Amino acid sequence: MLLRWPYTFAVALSVAVGGAAIYYSQTLNVGLKDPEGFLGPAYIRLPMIALLIFAAGIVPQSVHRYGLKKSLPGMVTILRTEWNLRRVGHVATGMLAFYICYVSYRNLKSYLPELRQGESGQQLLYDKEFLQLDNLLFFGNVPAEVLHNLLGTTIMAQVLAILYVAYLPIVPITVGAVLVLVRDYSVGAWYATAISLNWVIGTISYYLLPTLGPAFYQPQSFYDLPENGASALQMSLVRGAFNFKEDPQGGAIYGIAGFASLHVSVVFTAALFLHYVGAARWIRAVGWTYLGFTLLATIYLGWHYIADDIGGLLIGWAAVAIGAVVTGNAKWQKRRKAAAEADAEAEEARAAAASPSAAPEPAP
Structure with a gap:
């Protein structure tokens, strides 16, 4: 079952390369760094991007399906039926x-x-x-x-x-x-x-x-x-x-x-x-x-x-x-x-x- 999961390779790859970074960080006595970018560090930037794109996708979808006045309950319906x-x-x-x-x-x-x-x-x-x-x-x-x-x-x-x-x-x-x-x-x-x-x-x-x-x-x-x-x-x-x-x-x-x-x-x-x-x-x-x-x-x-x-x-x-x-x-x-x-x-x-x-x- 695990081999059929589409993220098996990506997770294994991230573990391997992450382990290599930690190993050389310890070997060289150089601390791991989270590179700065727009909107701050990546661990803040990426969740923000995901949430913004999520909002950008669900809001117009709700307005299109249910109209502007019912868009808020429409978003709740979309979340309940399409986002498990x-x-x-x-x-x-x-x-x-x-x-x-x-x-x-x-x-x-x-x-x-x-x-x-x-x-x-x-x-x-x-x-x-x-x-x-x-x-x-x-x-x-x-x-x-x-x-x-x-x-x-x-x-x-x-x-x-x-x-x-x-x-x-x-x-x-x-x-x-x-x-x-x-x-x-x-x-x-x-x-x-x-x-x-x-x-x-x-x-x-x-x-x-x-x-x-x-x-x-x-x-x-x-x-x-x-x-x-x-x-x-x-x-x-x-x-x-x-x-x-x-x-x-x-x-x-x-x-x-x-x-x-x-x-x-x-x-x-x-x-x-x-x-x-x-x-x-x-x-x-x-x-x-x-x-x-x-x-x-x-x-x-x-x-x-x-x-x-x-x-x-x-x-x-x-x-x-x-x-x-x-x-x-x-x-x-x-x-x-x-x-x-x-x-x-x-x-x-x-x-x-x-x-x-x-x-x-x-x-x-």
């Missing part, structure tokens, strides 16, 4: 698994300077090799500088910065929205599992090929950009990195890592998921468009090398594929389930036809 403890438990499990994987990812990412050091004792980095690959792919040019010349460095810089930073609230909001609004528990588990896998696989990629990213390794290529939300975030990460290296036991968290791009992987996961579940056309269009702008912004603003984005796309694809299998949403699993249900219905029909009670009564 099982459904609430699935939503809470998905949010909790996502939260544990995310916080563990941020802490494991913060341990990079301590765990990935070269022979000199300095942090091991592969930026030089990634930069050379970028120059090779762009025929001796820096990709970001080519984009700056092509797109300009005024309006486009601000637009891409806004879209890039918008990712921070968008991720937990989409997780909450899918868990709360989609009534198929396995589909909600699929998305929560896929996003959680991004954090875990992304962390592994950071340790396999640690890099800083173009804006941190070669900042002179981005001096022509005006101040924007992305550059403010980059400076915040630089300050956090310096503070962490000076005092790893302090309150700072190290957050600089290039390969692979989790911005790209998570947005690709969302777009691919929306495509597979057959979301409304305009929603899918928004997802794919946002992915395109995200890919552009990572290079233009100096967050990532081209290889980082390719790695992000691979992680996003793997997360969706693995998430589908472990929650029973792969195409072959659905076909097998549909075939089993059809066989069961056919067997019931045959049994009913063969039953004596099904035989016609003799004419008088």
Whole structure:
């Protein structure tokens, strides 16, 4: 029964990555930290998001069904008939698994300077090799500088910065929205599992090929950009990195890592998921468009090398594929389930036809 629960893998994954974060925290004598974000710490932010999305879903639904005057008792009716403890438990499990994987990812990412050091004792980095690959792919040019010349460095810089930073609230909001609004528990588990896998696989990629990213390794290529939300975030990460290296036991968290791009992987996961579940056309269009702008912004603003984005796309694809299998949403699993249900219905029909009670009564 446990193996058939759609959250079995997500819970096991969160326990494993959470255990790894605790282990290295104890080994390095660096306390676990809950990264701050908009609306405060994640343990406050995520429940707030879930409650807001819940309200945003149930209120218009009640008004539509029962009218404005009867919307309040209508909400009570919807709660009583459509929201049982099982459904609430699935939503809470998905949010909790996502939260544990995310916080563990941020802490494991913060341990990079301590765990990935070269022979000199300095942090091991592969930026030089990634930069050379970028120059090779762009025929001796820096990709970001080519984009700056092509797109300009005024309006486009601000637009891409806004879209890039918008990712921070968008991720937990989409997780909450899918868990709360989609009534198929396995589909909600699929998305929560896929996003959680991004954090875990992304962390592994950071340790396999640690890099800083173009804006941190070669900042002179981005001096022509005006101040924007992305550059403010980059400076915040630089300050956090310096503070962490000076005092790893302090309150700072190290957050600089290039390969692979989790911005790209998570947005690709969302777009691919929306495509597979057959979301409304305009929603899918928004997802794919946002992915395109995200890919552009990572290079233009100096967050990532081209290889980082390719790695992000691979992680996003793997997360969706693995998430589908472990929650029973792969195409072959659905076909097998549909075939089993059809066989069961056919067997019931045959049994009913063969039953004596099904035989016609003799004419008088």
